[in-house]
Amino acid sequence: MEYRQLGRSGLRVSSLALGTMSFGGTGRFEAVGTVDVGEARRITDVCLDAGVNLIDTADLYSYGAAEEMVGTVIKGRRDRVLISTKVAFATGLGPNDGGLSRHHVIAACEASLRRLQVDHIDIYHAHMWDGHTPLSETMEALDTLVRQGKVRYLGCSNHSAWHFMKALAVSDGLGLERYVSHQIYYSVVAREAEYELIPAALDQGVGLLIWSPLAGGFLTGNYKRDGTRPAEGRGRTRWTDGLVRDPEQAFDIIDVLNNVANDHGTSIAQAALSYVLDAPGVTSVIVGARSAEQVADSLRVANWQLEPAERERLDAASAMDLLYPYSHQAAENADRLSPADLSLLQRHLGQPLAQR
Numbered sequence: 643m644e645y646r647q648l649g650r651s652g653l654r655v656s657s658l659a660l661g662t663m664s665f666g667g668t669g670r671f672e673a674v675g676t677v678d679v680g681e682a683r684r685i686t687d688v689c690l691d692a693g694v695n696l697i698d699t700a701d702l703y704s705y706g707a708a709e710e711m712v713g714t715v716i717k718g719r720r721d722r723v724l725i726s727t728k729v730a731f732a733t734g735l736g737p738n739d740g741g742l743s744r745h746h747v748i749a750a751c752e753a754s755l756r757r758l759q760v761d762h763i764d765i766y767h768a769h770m771w772d773g774h775t776p777l778s779e780t781m782e783a784l785d786t787l788v789r790q791g792k793v794r795y796l797g798c799s800n801h802s803a804w805h806f807m808k809a810l811a812v813s814d815g816l817g818l819e820r821y822v823s824h825q826i827y828y829s830v831v832a833r834e835a836e837y838e839l840i841p842a843a844l845d846q847g848v849g850l851l852i853w854s855p856l857a858g859g860f861l862t863g864n865y866k867r868d869g870t871r872p873a874e875g876r877g878r879t880r881w882t883d884g885l886v887r888d889p890e891q892a893f894d895i896i897d898v899l900n901n902v903a904n905d906h907g908t909s910i911a912q913a914a915l916s917y918v919l920d921a922p923g924v925t926s927v928i929v930g931a932r933s934a935e936q937v938a939d940s941l942r943v944a945n946w947q948l949e950p951a952e953r954e955r956l957d958a959a960s961a962m963d964l965l966y967p968y969s970h971q972a973a974e975n976a977d978r979l980s981p982a983d984l985s986l987l988q989r990h991l992g993q994p995l996a997q998r
């Protein structure tokens with residue numbers, strides 16, 4: 643297993659992390675997974691044996707049940723894992739049961755600690771943007787949790803690049819702990835993060851933790867162009883729909899993944915994971931699973947890498963439009979772009995900009 647520095651923090655995390663959104667299965671999470679404690683233990687065993695040192699959960703997942711299961715299965719081996727959990731989505735019906743107010747952030751952290759049965763959280767993520775709460779209030783509350791020893795590092799998730807930059811500016815301006823990670827959706831069928839989120843993270847030295855790298859199980863070869871879906875697991879619902887930007891293009895990408903997988907003797911899932919694992923700015927890819935067998939397959943991506951020509955074929959198959967202002971920047975001011983800017987443009991153009 644490879645360990646990577648999480649942004650500019652001193653923390654080293656495994657390049658593959660375990661996601662637990664499939665643990666439990668309460669309410670709407672039944673569509674994501676119904677992993678019970680026995681299977682959760684098997685999944686966790688496979689991950690820890692492979693060297694995974696980061697487990698990602700959230701207070702939202704199965705409304706607390708996923709955190710409780712994580713607490714149960716890591717008992718006696720807490721020192722081997724870093725726990726990431728999250729706050730912001732509503733956890734109750736009250737007016738202050740969600741968001742990023744001081745009130746909710748502190749109450750939610752204490753509730754997560756109780757469910758996880760631990761005395762600290764390693765990375766505490768603001769799960770989404772809260773445009774109704776002053777950022778100074780949120781960042782001060784998060785900083786307080788770090789000073790109290792309840793949280794070690796801070797991160798955010800699902801922020802726009804301007805949200806992310808504003809949050810960093812507020813914490814820097816007030817001398818508070820800043821985010822060291824941004825947890826975002828990124829997969830070979832949805833590369834929107836390359837426009838702003840990846841360059842912003844590279845520029846700011848913030849690590850990227852990638853969620854739903856298989857587009858919720860779509861990038862496995864189990865979904866067919868003719869509309870056939872798996873009868874089991876997430877295929878029973880339309881869970882993956884929002885994660886696939888362009889279904890026609892997505893099946894062309896799966897054809898390329900299939901060829902790559904055949905050439906390496908791996909699964910399509912591993913080929914899709916490999917694409918994000920070695921993308922610029924990515925610190926760790928969070929793999930989700932319904933069974934220990936699935937996660938064992940996914941973790942084998944650590945044993946091989948895409949050839950440059952294979953990455954180029956996948957880049958081409960999954961290319962997005964170069965929108966304004968990136969199109970203008972590429973055409974008009976290529977000589978004034980930073981390495982962070984170029985991380986997007988050069989991949990899209992398929993050649994170094996200077997030679998255009």
Ligand SMILES: NC(=O)c1ccc[n+]([C@@H]2O[C@H](COP(=O)([O-])OP(=O)(O)OC[C@H]3O[C@@H](n4cnc5c(N)ncnc54)[C@H](OP(=O)(O)O)[C@@H]3O)[C@@H](O)[C@H]2O)c1
Pocket residue numbers: 660661662663664674675698699769799800825826852853854855856857858859860862872874875876877909911912928929930931932935936937939940
């Ligand atoms: N920050 C956020 O807002 C956010 C949002 C979503 C997720 N997350 C985190 O990211 C983690 C990963 O997300 P995800 O679970 O959606 O990831 P994913 O990797 O896109 O999808 C996982 C699903 O793909 C299928 N699968 C996994 N490995 C497979 C393999 N090797 N072969 C065949 N099928 C396989 C399984 O679904 P089926 O077998 O049921 O088809 C599994 O539940 C979550 O657990 C959570 O921790 C964070």
